[in-house]
Amino acid sequence: MKSWDANGKKYFKYHLDQKSLNFYSFISANYQVERKKWHGIDLEVYYYKEHATNVPNMMKSMQKALEYYTTNFGPYYHKQCRIVEFPRYASFAQAFPGTMPYSEGIGFITDLRDVTKDDIDMVFYVVAHEMGHQYWAHQVCGAGMQGSEMMSEGFAQYSSLMVMEKEYGKDKMKKFLEYEMNDYLRGRSSEFEGENPIMKTENQQYIHYNKASVVMYYFKEMIGEQNVNKAMKNLINEFAYKDPPYATSLDAVNEFRKVTPDSLGYLIPDLFEHITLFSNRALKVTSKKVGAEYEVTIKTTSEKFRSNALGKETPTPIADYIDIGVFGKSDKADVLGKPLVYKRLKITKKDNTFVFKTKNEPAKAGIDPYNYLIDRIPDDNVKGVE
Template sequence: MQNNPGTYAPFGILSARYKSSSATVTLPDGRPLDVSIFYHATNDLNLAHFDSVLQDGLQYYSRNFGPYPFPRLTLMETPVYGPFSVAMQGEIGLIENIGGWNADLRGNSKADYPYYNAAVVLAGQWWGQQLAPNNAKSSPVITKGLAVYSALQLLRQYHGKDAVTPFLEDLQRTYGWGHRTDFDGEHDLLHANKPHLWEAKAPLLLYNLAEHIGADSVNAALRDFLQQWKFRSDSPYAGVADLYKCLQKHTPGYAKDYLKNAWETSTPLSELKPPVSSLNLTKKQALCRDRGP
């Protein structure tokens, strides 16, 4: 146990008549890590999906955001009456029904939502369990938005761009509904105050930014952010403005206006103009020159 846990809870307990499976994963830094899955005996249909996402996520998140620091990792099934997800240091939980423990994924058109759901919860081991944000209204952009973005990139890395499409569409629907029913007026992301901004607009904007400047650049910004603010034992804690500064640092000049409009204004997603890289601009200018006036 920690002597001064502050905002970082030292451990959690879930109790049930679980069955379990376990494996040892070698992390990118060479350390072996014990990984376990605890589940209800009859809910074992998608254990391979969960085993895959834990191994993939530990590799991808560690390489891109920073080493996994805890001595073990355990995924636990939680009951249908909740909570939907649980995240403690080295421990994550996912609900029985919509978590996808027994989802029938036969057929090429089925989105692998057990993999995606677990990827989001696993990302919380970086965004929440290593970095605890301040108590501002916008802080879930860090704990929720970054976890969803991370899961999208993980899914794309191991299953391809098409596998991400249904989850992007779902996030767009979530944002669209929230935007249309936000009768108080939508806030900018630096002052985000509602779930459709934290959990949908923020990850969509990060994913779109990665499409324009490269996922490596966005991930490098998030890595810098994490390294600056992780495991704080006293204030100040990280806020969305600190995240934004790291993104500004890693965003090239041609995309600065896009980043500013995306984060500093309440411009709806559909109205944001994508950046034009200097390379693409040069090609367009050359094409116009070749065609003549």
């Protein structure tokens, strides 16, 4: 609001536009400032003059994130939105109300020149995640109890995934979700206390970041992006900037329950209240020419488990809608080709055989081919045609 000199010192007076968490940072340096106005909000990046390379990308991510979040979750309540560089004493970014300190080590000096078409743009992703916290942690402040990180980190992850998907497309998300799935599986294998279901996560990064990404993305694929966002917006409408009692993961899951159709009601306990794992596998894929078409036969197995806190898995009956797909030739070994058949079918037993007809020559086929489900071995879901 005001700055002045007195007693040989510089003074500044600040006033928040919106009642916020009593949580702020002091960062001081000789900065260059990149500025842009977006719908009355000052988007700003404060950076060291030799670190300008990724600044436009950060600006772009801030704007794309605001576009998605204001459309889907509700208003952004500050007049500024600032990224402020700090030296590599630490390599993290953090969201304070309207201000996001960001280490040179994870964004400003990141060399993205070698990033191939399939790699994740980490600079864009981290900015979108921190922007997510302007809603998840700052607008909806979770109660200090188990599960609150599902709403802060987990929902910031989901939000950034949606911004990335709009910018880079679904294929790229598959790659990102693969990392997230692997980190979750690795994380739970080295848990030394006890794994919690996501709605009871407690200082468990492999759950509230990695599992949350996979679970929320899958949930979105199943009930639709608009429904997930409607539930999250309802949570914001109910809790944003309100006095206690603060939101708990029970409130969030109740909102999800309201937007989930009855036929998919099983997703709520599976994804949020329990630790659920699958073992989906393509055993054999064959194809023969029948007239002008190809007849593709896919043999699969599907098993479903619930795990307890110590990792003991108990088989549980399967009655899940799972995707079955047949894909055409791809020019890259690790990328699926164009889907020739893609169906979401209710799977109710372990061994299954599917027969489909395709016009184009099939190359690969399998079950849950995009790895939406948490799978003990994710990479045996698809097989080449024999």
